[in-house]
Amino acid sequence: MIHADDGSLSEEQRLMRDSCRSYIDDVVTPFIRANWQREWDMTPGERLSPEILQGAEQIGVRTLGVPEEFGGIDLDRESEVRTFALISEEIARGDSGLSDKLVQNWKVSILLREFAPKHLQAKWFPRLLEDPQFLLAHCLTEPRGASDRWLPYNVPEASMNTRAVLDGDHWVINGRKQFISNGYDASLYVVYANTNPKVGMLQGTSSFLVPRDTPGFTVTKCNETMGCRFMNNGELVFEDCRIPADHLLVKDQAMGSAGQYFRAGKIIQAAKNLGVGVACFERTADYVQNYVQGGRILIKHQAVAIRLADMATRIEAVRALVERASKAVDENHPDADILCNMAKVYASEEIMKVATHALELHGGNGAMLEFGIEKLFRDAAIFLHMDATVDVSNMKIIKNMFPKTAGKYAGPEE
Amino acid sequence: MKILVAVKMVTDPNVKVRALTDGTGPDLASVKMAMNPFDEIAVEEAVRLKEAGLATEIVAVSIGPAKASDTLRTALAMGADRGILIRADQAVEPLAVAKLLRAVADEEAPDLVLTGKQAIDDDSNQTGQMLAALLGWGQATFASRVKLGDGTLEVTREVDGGLQTIGLSLPAVVTADLRLNEPRYASLPNIMKAKKKPIAEKSPADYGVSLEPRLRVIRVEEPPTRQAGIKVGSAAELVQRLHNEAGVL
Numbered sequence: 001m002i003h004a005d006d007g008s009l010s011e012e013q014r015l016m017r018d019s020c021r022s023y024i025d026d027v028v029t030p031f032i033r034a035n036w037q038r039e040w041d042m043t044p045g046e047r048l049s050p051e052i053l054q055g056a057e058q059i060g061v062r063t064l065g066v067p068e069e070f071g072g073i074d075l076d077r078e079s080e081v082r083t084f085a086l087i088s089e090e091i092a093r094g095d096s097g098l099s100d101k102l103v104q105n106w107k108v109s110i111l112l113r114e115f116a117p118k119h120l121q122a123k124w125f126p127r128l129l130e131d132p133q134f135l136l137a138h139c140l141t142e143p144r145g146a147s148d149r150w151l152p153y154n155v156p157e158a159s160m161n162t163r164a165v166l167d168g169d170h171w172v173i174n175g176r177k178q179f180i181s182n183g184y185d186a187s188l189y190v191v192y193a194n195t196n197p198k199v200g201m202l203q204g205t206s207s208f209l210v211p212r213d214t215p216g217f218t219v220t221k222c223n224e225t226m227g228c229r230f231m232n233n234g235e236l237v238f239e240d241c242r243i244p245a246d247h248l249l250v251k252d253q254a255m256g257s258a259g260q261y262f263r264a265g266k267i268i269q270a271a272k273n274l275g276v277g278v279a280c281f282e283r284t285a286d287y288v289q290n291y292v293q294g295g296r297i298l299i300k301h302q303a304v305a306i307r308l309a310d311m312a313t314r315i316e317a318v319r320a321l322v323e324r325a326s327k328a329v330d331e332n333h334p335d336a337d338i339l340c341n342m343a344k345v346y347a348s349e350e351i352m353k354v355a356t357h358a359l360e361l362h363g364g365n366g367a368m369l370e371f372g373i374e375k376l377f378r379d380a381a382i383f384l385h386m387d388a389t390v391d392v393s394n395m396k397i398i399k400n401m402f403p404k405t406a407g408k409y410a411g412p413e414e
Numbered sequence: 415m416k417i418l419v420a421v422k423m424v425t426d427p428n429v430k431v432r433a434l435t436d437g438t439g440p441d442l443a444s445v446k447m448a449m450n451p452f453d454e455i456a457v458e459e460a461v462r463l464k465e466a467g468l469a470t471e472i473v474a475v476s477i478g479p480a481k482a483s484d485t486l487r488t489a490l491a492m493g494a495d496r497g498i499l500i501r502a503d504q505a506v507e508p509l510a511v512a513k514l515l516r517a518v519a520d521e522e523a524p525d526l527v528l529t530g531k532q533a534i535d536d537d538s539n540q541t542g543q544m545l546a547a548l549l550g551w552g553q554a555t556f557a558s559r560v561k562l563g564d565g566t567l568e569v570t571r572e573v574d575g576g577l578q579t580i581g582l583s584l585p586a587v588v589t590a591d592l593r594l595n596e597p598r599y600a601s602l603p604n605i606m607k608a609k610k611k612p613i614a615e616k617s618p619a620d621y622g623v624s625l626e627p628r629l630r631v632i633r634v635e636e637p638p639t640r641q642a643g644i645k646v647g648s649a650a651e652l653v654q655r656l657h658n659e660a661g662v663l
C-alpha cells in the first residue's frame with residue numbers, strides 16, 4: 001500500500017523507481033534533514049548543494065525527455081508520462097522543490113523535441129546533457145495574472161501583454177514574466193508572447209526559445225516562496241529582446257493546438273505532490289509507532305489510528321487518479337485534458353489534508369523547523385497555486401465537459 | 415578477459431523482515447526484494463575492470479525465481495553484458511548454488527569469478543569457497559582491493575586484526591567485502607539500454623544439478639523484543655538493581 005503497486009509497473013519502471021529511491025534515501029533526504037537551515041539562506045544559489053544535482057546526474061534524472069539521437073534516453077512512448085509520474089513522485093518524496101527543478105527540464109525537453117528545428121535541438125540538447133547545473137524554464141505567467149490563459153478566455157483583451165513582433169529576420173520581444181519555476185537560474189527559456197493582438201490567445205500566442213545571455217533579456221529577481229524552496233522561482237523582463245527568427249517554436253497556436261503538450265506537465269506535477277503525501281505518511285507512520293503518550297505509542301490511541309487511515313486512503317485515491325490520468329495522456333484519450341486537470345486538483349487538495357494530519361499527529365514537533373514536517377506542509381500548500389489554481393482547474397474540467405455552456409468569458413470590468 | 419559475477423535476489427536490506435507465525439520461515443509475501451549488497455559490490459568491481467580495459471566481457475548469473483530477472487537486469491544496467499537466470503522457486507543451499515556456478519563456469523570458461531562474500535538473507539558465507547573447491551581454482555575471500563596483473567591477481571583481504579595481501583594465478587574466485595568499492599546506481603538511461611541486453615533462462619536440470627536440500631529448517635523465530643528501559647532514582651538504586659534484578663554485579 002501507499003506506494004505504487006509493483007505489479008502495475010514494467011520491469012524497467014520498477015528498476016528506475018528503485019534506483020531513484022536509493023538516490024533519494026542515500027543522498028537527498030539526509031541532505032534535506034541535516035541542512036534544513038539552508039532552505040532559508042537568502043542567497044538562492046547557496047541553498048541546494050551542487051552535489052545534489054550531480055547525484056541526479058549519476059542516475060540520469062535531470063534530462064528525461066531528451067531524445068536518444070541527441071544522447072538522451074528513449075522511454076517507451078506508450079508509457080512515457082506514467083514513467084515521468086513515477087520518477088517525479090519518487091524525487092518529491094525526498095524534496096518537492098528538487099522534483100520541480102528537474103521536471104521543468106523534462107517538460108521543456110518534450111516541447112523542444114516536438115517543435116524546435118533540428119539544428120537548435122542539436123545545439124541545445126548536448127549542452128543540457130553536458131552541464132549538471134543546466135536548467136530549463138517555461139514562461140507563461142505575467143504580472144497581469146495566469147488564470148485567464150489557463151482557462152483560457154479566448155478574447156483579445158485577455159491575451160498576454162508580452163508581445164513579439166517580427167523585424168526582418170529577428171523577433172523582438174517586450175514584456176514581463178513572473179512566478180517562473182527555475183526562472184532565476186535556468187540557462188534556456190521557452191517564452192510565450194502575443195503575436196496577434198486582434199484575435200484570442202488560442203489563435204494569437206506564439207512560443208520562442210530564449211537563451212539566457214540574449215541582450216534585452218534580464219532576470220530581475222528570485223521570488224522567495226513558502227514552499228519548494230530548493231527550486232528558484234524567478235521574474236523576467238524583456239526589453240527589445242531580439243531573437244533570431246528560427247527561434248520561433250510554435251506560431252500563433254502555442255496555446256491552441258500545441259497546448260496538448262502541457263498535459264504531461266500537469267501529471268508530473270500532480271505526481272510530485274503525491275510524493276509529498278507519501279513522505280508525510282512514511283514519517284508519520286514511523287512517529288506514531290514510536291512516540292508514547294498516555295502510556296501507549298500514539299498509534300494505539302484510536303483517534304490517532306483513524307487519522308492515519310484517512311491519510312492512507314487519500315493517498316491511494318490520488319494515486320489511482322494520477323495513474324488513470326497518466327494512462328489517458330499516454331494513450332491520447334479524448335478525456336485526457338479533463339483527467340489531468342482532475343488529477344492536479346485532487347492531488348493538491350487531498351495531499352494538503354494528508355499534510356495537515358501529519359502536522360497535527362506530530363504534536364508540537366510538527367511545528368518545528370528542524371523536524372521537517374512543517375516543510376512538507378508548506379510544500380503541499382504551494383502546489384494549490386502551481387499550474388493553475390484549484391478553482392480555475394475545476395472550471396477547466398467543467399468547461400471541457402460542457403463546452404457549449406460553461407465558462408464563458410464574463411467580459412471586461414466596466 | 416571474461417568475468418562471471420554471481421548475483422542473488424534477497425530481501426531489501428532496508429526492509430524489516432518478520433517470521434511467519436508458524437515458525438516455518440521468514441514472511442516474504444509482498445516484501446520488497448533487491449540485489450544482495452555484497453553482490454552489487456562484486457558487479458561494480460567487474461564493471462570497473464572492464465572500464466579500465468582489463469576485462470572484455472561480464473556475464474551475470476542469478477539462481478532464483480522468475481522475479482530474480484529484476485536483479486539480473488540491475489546488473490546489466492550497472493554494466494554487465496549479458497545474464498543467465500537459472501530458475502529455482504525453492505530456497506537453494508550454498509552447495510547447490512556452487513555446483514550450478516561450477517557448471518556455468520565450465521561452459522563459459524571465465525578467467526575470474528566474482529561473488530559477494532555472503533548473502534544478507536541466510537548469511538551463509540560459503541558459496542565462493544565451495545565454488546573454488548569444486549573448480550579447483552584459487553580463492554581470495556573478503557576482498558577489499560583487487561589488482562589484476564598479467565594472468566595473476568593481487569588481492570587484499572580483510573582478516574581479523576588487519577589486512578592480508580595474497581597473490582593468485584588466474585582463473586580464480588574472489589568474494590567481495592564491504593570496502594572493496596562503492597557501487598554505482600543503475601542510471602535510468604542504462605536501465606533502458608539494459609532492456610536490450612540478453613538474459614538466457616535455464617533450469618537446474620539443464621546443468622544436471624539437484625536442488626534436494628541437505629539442511630532442514632527446524633524453526634525460525636524473531637529475536638526477543640527489547641524491554642523498555644527504566645529510570646532509576648539514584649546511583650544506589652542502580653547498583654542495587656544491577657545486582658538483584660539484572661544479576662550482572
Ligand SMILES: Cc1cc2nc3c(=O)[nH]c(=O)nc-3n(C[C@H](O)[C@H](O)[C@H](O)COP(=O)(O)OP(=O)(O)OC[C@H]3O[C@@H](n4cnc5c(N)ncnc54)[C@H](O)[C@@H]3O)c2cc1C
Pocket residue numbers: 138139140141144145146147148150178179180181182225228233382385386387388389390391392
Ligand atoms: C511556485 C510557483 C511556480 C510557478 N511556476 C510557473 C512556471 O514555471 N511558469 C509559469 O508560466 N507560471 C508559473 N507559476 C504561475 C502559476 O501558474 C500561477 O500563479 C497560477 O496559475 C495562478 O495565477 P495567478 O497567480 O495570476 O492568480 P490569479 O489568476 O490572479 O488568481 C487569483 C484568484 O482568482 C481566482 N480566479 C481567477 N480567475 C478566475 C475566474 N475566471 N473565475 C473564478 N475565479 C478566478 C483564482 O482561482 C485565484 O483564487 C508558478 C506559480 C507558483 C506559485
Ligand SMILES: Cc1cc2nc3c(=O)[nH]c(=O)nc-3n(C[C@H](O)[C@H](O)[C@H](O)COP(=O)(O)OP(=O)(O)OC[C@H]3O[C@@H](n4cnc5c(N)ncnc54)[C@H](O)[C@@H]3O)c2cc1C
Pocket residue numbers: 291293294298301302303304360361362363364365367
Ligand atoms: C508554538 C508553540 C508554543 C508552545 N508554547 C508552550 C508553552 O508556552 N508552554 C508549554 O508548556 N508548552 C508549550 N507548547 C507545547 C504544546 O502545548 C504541545 O506541543 C501540545 O500540547 C502538543 O503536545 P505534544 O507536542 O507533546 O504532542 P503529543 O501529545 O505527542 O501529540 C501528538 C499527537 O498525538 C495525539 N494524542 C496524544 N495523546 C492522545 C490520546 N490520549 N488520545 C488520542 N490522541 C492523542 C495528539 O492529538 C497529536 O495529534 C508550545 C507548542 C508550540 C508548537
